[in-house]
Amino acid sequence: MSSIASPIAALTRADDLPQMLAAALRAGHSGAAMRAKMAPELSYGRYAGPAPYTARQAAVMLLLFRRAGQWHLPLTQRPLSLTNHAGQISLPGGAVEPSETSDQAAIRELREEIGFSGSIAIAGPLAECYVFASDFLITPWLASSIDEPNWLPDAREVDHVIELPLDVLLDPGAVGLVTIERGPRVFHAPCIRVGEARVWGVTCMILGELAGLLQHILETQR
Numbered sequence: 001m002s003s004i005a006s007p008i009a010a011l012t013r014a015d016d017l018p019q020m021l022a023a024a025l026r027a028g029h030s031g032a033a034m035r036a037k038m039a040p041e042l043s044y045g046r047y048a049g050p051a052p053y054t055a056r057q058a059a060v061m062l063l064l065f066r067r068a069g070q071w072h073l074p075l076t077q078r079p080l081s082l083t084n085h086a087g088q089i090s091l092p093g094g095a096v097e098p099s100e101t102s103d104q105a106a107i108r109e110l111r112e113e114i115g116f117s118g119s120i121a122i123a124g125p126l127a128e129c130y131v132f133a134s135d136f137l138i139t140p141w142l143a144s145s146i147d148e149p150n151w152l153p154d155a156r157e158v159d160h161v162i163e164l165p166l167d168v169l170l171d172p173g174a175v176g177l178v179t180i181e182r183g184p185r186v187f188h189a190p191c192i193r194v195g196e197a198r199v200w201g202v203t204c205m206i207l208g209e210l211a212g213l214l215q216h217i218l219e220t221q222r
Contacts, residue, residue, distance in 0.1 A: 011170075021213055038208035041188050057137055067163060072165050074092065076160075077161075089198070090203050092109050140209075177191065
């Protein structure tokens with residue numbers, strides 16, 4: 001293992017990584033700069049808000065879990081049969097119901113979409129993100145589990161689960177560019193490569209914010 005990779009490997013395998021991330025959030029640190037770099041070129045800053053009064057509340061979950069000693073996050077790939085967002089890669093999540101809080105919604109969606117039944121410890125929220133295309137104001141919740149998962153995805157919403165190793169978020173070689181076609185519009189967007197998958201859009205931006213937090217922790221350990 002190279003000297004450059006060693007600190008990254010040590011961090012993304014550290015037993016107390018969830019506690020380090022929670023402490024960084026409590027101290028007010030953020031990965032806002034990295035998140036901004038991951039915005040599609042046609043966003044014109046709209047992801048930064050402020051959200052209009054019409055925006056509906058939604059929540060997504062970034063669940064840290066360990067597989068073979070390495071911290072990972074689950075991502076979901078949508079079925080190609082869906083009318084909206086077919087084939088796209090997302091974080092587990094959805095709309096907040098009137099009877100629940102934002103973090104409760106994120107936990108519920110995690111369990112419903114991919115069948116996670118283990119323990120969940122909430123570390124805290126990342127920055128809200130307004131998605132102008134669907135008029136959702138999304139709160140990403142960072143959490144962890146000591147339980148190794150056995151995914152049971154809901155086939156109506158999830159084609160399969162993609163496990164993202166956290167060290168990918170700190171690998172500059174994993175960042176690329178995708179070309180998106182939406183009718184007559186053609187634009188480019190930064191993406192994170194996870195095997196054959198390409199993660200872009202708001203999910204890529206949220207992961208970029210987490211990457212910024214991880215980078216902050218790395219820098220404080222030097």
